[in-house]
Amino acid sequence: MRQSSLFNESSYEVIRLKDAELEYWPEFLSGKDAGEYLGKLLKITNWQTETIRIAGVERLVPRLTAWFGDPGASYSYSGVLHHPTAWNKELLALKRQIEQCCGESFNSALLNLYRNGKDSVAWHSDDEPELGRQPVIASLSLGAPRSFQLKHKKDSHLRHKLTLTSGSLLVMRGDMQQCWSHQVPKEPAVTEPRINITFRNIVTNSNQ
Ligand SMILES: O=C(O)CCC(=O)C(=O)O
Numbered sequence: 001m002r003q004s005s006l007f008n009e010s011s012y013e014v015i016r017l018k019d020a021e022l023e024y025w026p027e028f029l030s031g032k033d034a035g036e037y038l039g040k041l042l043k044i045t046n047w048q049t050e051t052i053r054i055a056g057v058e059r060l061v062p063r064l065t066a067w068f069g070d071p072g073a074s075y076s077y078s079g080v081l082h083h084p085t086a087w088n089k090e091l092l093a094l095k096r097q098i099e100q101c102c103g104e105s106f107n108s109a110l111l112n113l114y115r116n117g118k119d120s121v122a123w124h125s126d127d128e129p130e131l132g133r134q135p136v137i138a139s140l141s142l143g144a145p146r147s148f149q150l151k152h153k154k155d156s157h158l159r160h161k162l163t164l165t166s167g168s169l170l171v172m173r174g175d176m177q178q179c180w181s182h183q184v185p186k187e188p189a190v191t192e193p194r195i196n197i198t199f200r201n202i203v204t205n206s207n208q
């Protein structure tokens with residue numbers, strides 16, 4: 001007998017875009033499980049405030065972050081080498097379910113906490129060299145629904161938008177990071193927090 005699935009495979013959809021495809025599970029986790037993970041991770045995570053330098057001026061990143069991963073999965077960000085925090089049991093359980101669902105393995109995860117709609121992430125793509133040429137990035141959302149916007153890098157009139165709801169899983173693969181940028185814009189009407197977890201695979205020189 002087939003083992004019962006921890007995730008809801010039935011509501012999987014493929015979103016076909018120029019040069020890329022997204023896979024989306026709107027109810028990867030039940031509302032109840034997503035709420036419990038949100039509460040737990042809000043409490044146990046050692047949230048960090050990062051700064052970025054824009055045109056020579058230091059600014060606070062408008063969200064809180066935390067990096068988790070295997071011991072070797074270090075990454076450089078703004079010219080500084082960061083070492084990830086060891087996995088906790090909640091993140092390991094999520095990682096296992098997500099790996100099983102999308103047939104990939106991940107050695108790190110970036111957690112973003114959007115405290116409310118004033119927090120955001122600006123247009124970018126996850127194209128750092130340590131993620132390899134065609135990274136698979138699995139993005140789990142917990143908490144307040146937020147808009148996730150995409151724009152094609154060459155044909156910037158090509159846009160796509162989806163609302164990432166609590167418990168949803170979005171998987172980006174192939175040329176997504178090379179050809180498209182994404183952002184989570186500010187939404188001042190949103191008062192509730194949201195955690196987004198992007199599971200990633202950092203490719204080190206030894207296993208590239
Ligand atoms: O919060 C999200 O849905 C996206 C976060 C993101 O793009 C990132 O961490 O690179």
Ligand SMILES: [Mn+2]
Binds near residue numbers: 124125126182
């Ligand atoms: Mn991103």
